[in-house]
Amino acid sequence: xxxxxxxxxxxxxxxxxxxxxxxxxxxxxxxxxxxxxxxxxxxxxxxxxxxxxxxxxxxxxxxxxxxxxxxxxxxxxxxxxxxxxxxxxxxxxxxxxxxxxxxxxxxxxxxxxxxxxxxxxxxxxxxxxxxxxxxxxxxxxxxxxxxxxxxxxxxxxxxxxxxxxxxxxxxxxxxxxxxxxxxxxxxxxxxxxxxxxxxxxxxxxxxxxxxxxxxxxxxxxxxxxxxxxxxxxxxxxxxxxxxxxxxxxxxxxxxxxxxxxxxxxxxxxxxxxxxxxxxxxxxxxxxxxxxxxxxxxxxxxxxxxxxxxx
Amino acid sequence: xxxxxxxxxxxxxxxxxxxxxxxxxxxxxxxxxxxxxxxxxxxxxxxxxxxxxxxxxxxxxxxxxxxxxxxxxxxxxxxxxxxxxxxxxxxxxxxxxxxxxxxxxxxxxxxxxxxxxxxxxxxxxxxxxxxxxxxxxxxxxxxxxxxxxxxxxxxxxxxxxxxxxxxxxxxxxxxxxxxxxxxxxxxxxxxxxxxxxxxxxxxxxxxxxxxxxxxxxxxxxxxxxxxxxxxxxxxxxxxxxxxxxxxxxxxxxxxxxxxxxxxxxxxxxxxxxxxxxxxxxxxxxxxxxxxxxxxxxxxxxxxxxxxxxxxxxxxxxxxxxxxxxxxxxxxxxxxxxxxxxxxxxxxxxxxxxxxxxxxxx
Ligand SMILES: Nc1ncnc2c1ncn2[C@@H]1O[C@H](COP(=O)(O)OP(=O)(O)OP(=O)(O)O)[C@@H](O)[C@H]1O
Ligand SMILES: Nc1ncnc2c1ncn2[C@@H]1O[C@H](COP(=O)(O)OP(=O)(O)OP(=O)(O)O)[C@@H](O)[C@H]1O
Ligand SMILES: [Mg+2]
Ligand SMILES: [Mg+2]
Numbered sequence: 001x002x003x004x005x006x007x008x009x010x011x012x013x014x015x016x017x018x019x020x021x022x023x024x025x026x027x028x029x030x031x032x033x034x035x036x037x038x039x040x041x042x043x044x045x046x047x048x049x050x051x052x053x054x055x056x057x058x059x060x061x062x063x064x065x066x067x068x069x070x071x072x073x074x075x076x077x078x079x080x081x082x083x084x085x086x087x088x089x090x091x092x093x094x095x096x097x098x099x100x101x102x103x104x105x106x107x108x109x110x111x112x113x114x115x116x117x118x119x120x121x122x123x124x125x126x127x128x129x130x131x132x133x134x135x136x137x138x139x140x141x142x143x144x145x146x147x148x149x150x151x152x153x154x155x156x157x158x159x160x161x162x163x164x165x166x167x168x169x170x171x172x173x174x175x176x177x178x179x180x181x182x183x184x185x186x187x188x189x190x191x192x193x194x195x196x197x198x199x200x201x202x203x204x205x206x207x208x209x210x211x212x213x214x215x216x217x218x219x220x221x222x223x224x225x226x227x228x229x230x231x232x233x234x235x236x237x238x239x240x241x242x243x244x245x246x247x248x249x250x251x252x253x254x255x256x257x258x259x260x261x262x263x264x265x266x267x268x269x270x271x272x273x274x275x276x277x278x279x280x281x282x283x284x285x286x287x288x289x290x291x292x293x294x295x296x297x298x299x300x301x302x303x304x305x306x307x308x309x310x
Numbered sequence: 311x312x313x314x315x316x317x318x319x320x321x322x323x324x325x326x327x328x329x330x331x332x333x334x335x336x337x338x339x340x341x342x343x344x345x346x347x348x349x350x351x352x353x354x355x356x357x358x359x360x361x362x363x364x365x366x367x368x369x370x371x372x373x374x375x376x377x378x379x380x381x382x383x384x385x386x387x388x389x390x391x392x393x394x395x396x397x398x399x400x401x402x403x404x405x406x407x408x409x410x411x412x413x414x415x416x417x418x419x420x421x422x423x424x425x426x427x428x429x430x431x432x433x434x435x436x437x438x439x440x441x442x443x444x445x446x447x448x449x450x451x452x453x454x455x456x457x458x459x460x461x462x463x464x465x466x467x468x469x470x471x472x473x474x475x476x477x478x479x480x481x482x483x484x485x486x487x488x489x490x491x492x493x494x495x496x497x498x499x500x501x502x503x504x505x506x507x508x509x510x511x512x513x514x515x516x517x518x519x520x521x522x523x524x525x526x527x528x529x530x531x532x533x534x535x536x537x538x539x540x541x542x543x544x545x546x547x548x549x550x551x552x553x554x555x556x557x558x559x560x561x562x563x564x565x566x567x568x569x570x571x572x573x574x575x576x577x578x579x580x581x582x583x584x585x586x587x588x589x590x591x592x593x594x595x596x597x598x599x600x601x602x603x604x605x606x607x608x609x610x611x612x613x614x615x616x617x618x619x620x621x622x623x624x625x626x627x628x629x630x631x632x633x634x635x636x637x638x639x640x641x642x643x644x645x646x647x648x649x650x651x652x653x654x655x656x657x658x659x660x661x662x663x664x665x666x667x668x669x670x671x
Binding site for chain 2: 026048053102142144149150153154157183184187188191192195258259265266268
């Protein structure tokens with residue numbers, strides 16, 4: 001069994017800036033730190049465009065981080081990677097991408113998309129074993145083995161998303177970055193996939209970085225949660241700490257906007273507005289303030305004290 | 311009929327198959343759907359049940375392996391000379407559909423934003439393109455309107471973002487660009503296929519409010535396809551529930567959320583997570599979605615329905631009427647069927663929801 005007291009992933013002060021020319025730089029991620037332990041699910045939530053996908057892509061090295069350090073299974077994977085580090089990364093980390101259409105090769109049959117990782121790492125001893133593994137995985141995500149011969153564009157949005165999930169899960173990695181991986185599924189199939197992810201986690205002790213905007217689901221599946229706004233981690237803690245005692249004004253505004261599946265309530269709802277520009281808050285002036293347990297809030301001492309009083 | 315009750319889009323008995331190497335997939339099996347002017351209809355249902363294909367048919371954008379077996383999609387509009395016209399979109403020549411209807415009178419926001427954006431063109435150009443083409447706007451005017459739309463959908467630094475390519479935007483920003491493009495046409499009908507899957511709840515609320523605002527001002531009619539029942543609760547007048555290529559229940563939004571009749575709808579509502587869910591396992595409807603490569607016999611939901619009757623194995627249920635606006639296709643509504651209540655946990659949840667709603671009624 002893996003040692004649960006040493007983080008599997010440590011992200012320290014991660015920075016990812018994109019120079020766009022004309023003297024304009026998109027500061028997507030600005031000094032974000034968190035760690036994930038084996039067997040744990042870390043939920044990442046935040047505004048659209050706040051840097052969630054970028055953090056995932058920087059960790060798995062689709063981008064070269066412009067600052068900070070990322071350690072995974074004891075290896076530094078943020079700078080120039082050694083061959084060993086590269087191998088550890090390839091073998092033990094997978095990402096389920098937010099945009100399934102753009103991430104699945106349109107000219108490949110679904111069986112070969114799901115089997116690609118298996119092929120590269122030679123994870124089977126015969127063709128029939130490979131086929132069985134793929135068929136079993138298709139069934140687990142609510143598709144049928146008969147779907148194996150189809151191309152990605154011949155699926156519905158949610159079916160395609162499940163192909164992306166199957167492709168990642170079949171590799172049994174130790175860390176899965178799941179970027180909005182259930183957003184195209186109806187609530188019943190969502191439940192099926194989330195149950196599957198939890199089962200696999202119990203079986204293999206893998207960890208998830210779970211990026212999603214459905215806060216009920218994030219609360220259900222996560223152990224700890226980080227709230228991102230404009231590339232800053234403005235609040236983090238256990239799910240209880242975040243949901244029962246949100247402190248940062250962005251977190252509060254986010255939680256107040258969770259829609260309720262009740263037409264009468266929805267027609268009359270008022271949510272708490274939050275506008276960074278007029279808030280007087282400067283994220284770059286704040287530091288993470290410890291407010292108890294594992295609960296941390298970004299701000300100056302005075303700010304955080306003021307927010308806690310409200 | 312009063313002005314606001316006028317049907318603008320009427321889908322009748324739509325039936326579509328796909329030819330695949332494994333055989334014929336009977337994806338749409340007799341869909342009927344009605345949209346009135348100024349109203350909002352939400353289509354919910356199982357992943358793969360045919361929601362997107364139905365709407366793509368109306369846009370003349372079906373894949374090349376699709377076969378339309380039967381049906382019509384009647385669109386009623388006022389032409390340039392002020393005459394009211396009704397046209398069957400399935401019979402209209404593709405060229406006319408492209409030049410006069412799509413993206414102008416009927417605009418669609420597709421489920422996968424990347425598929426409707428050109429990766430090699432800046433988003434500014436893509437938003438302005440339609441305005442040049444259809445509205446014959448000048449460059450400055452189009453640019454001004456495009457920037458305005460980007461601000462409206464909540465994209466900060468719109469001036470700078472104008473020069474970005476789609477891959478330089480976040481998933482939710484791309485989704486909002488596609489919404490901006492659809493709105494730039496001032497359409498009669500807006501079809502939104504999962505328009506907010508990549509948006510956090512605050513920006514989602516802002517986009518939905520924006521569309522509702524335009525609806526009030528311009529009488530826009532909207533179809534939402536969405537899995538997010540919170541969104542449905544907020545925007546919908548009517549809800550269509552789809553399962554295995556058919557609409558199995560339709561009603562006004564309160565009827566569907568407070569008094570659903572179809573066992574599939576019961577299952578769907580039971581699977582809805584909320585902030586208090588902490589069970590070891592989430593409820594999901596038992597069994598797997600039907601594979602429409604094999605024609606279902608009787609009621610397609612029977613195998614997964616704990617209340618299935620003997621007749622469900624033999625014959626497909628027709629739509630039974632529950633109220634003036636509420637219909638469901640289940641034999642449980644037949645006068646001779648045993649009286650069945652929704653599962654107790656769901657019944658308790660519905661009662662809670664009705665009670666919470668009372669405060670506002
Ligand atoms: N390749 C890139 N080049 C330039 N800018 C980029 C690139 N990738 C992302 N960005 C920018 O970085 C910021 C963060 O984007 P990111 O995709 O990480 O957001 P997100 O939190 O995942 O949002 P969403 O919830 O909408 O998916 C955005 O401003 C985006 O435009
Ligand atoms: N080109 C195609 N060839 C074969 N089957 C197809 C094709 N396009 C769609 N289908 C099938 O038709 C059915 C309906 O697809 P559709 O995209 O309408 O589903 P949906 O209700 O929108 O689902 P989702 O919520 O997952 O987006 C699915 O089972 C899908 O696999
Ligand atoms: Mg993203
Ligand atoms: Mg769809």
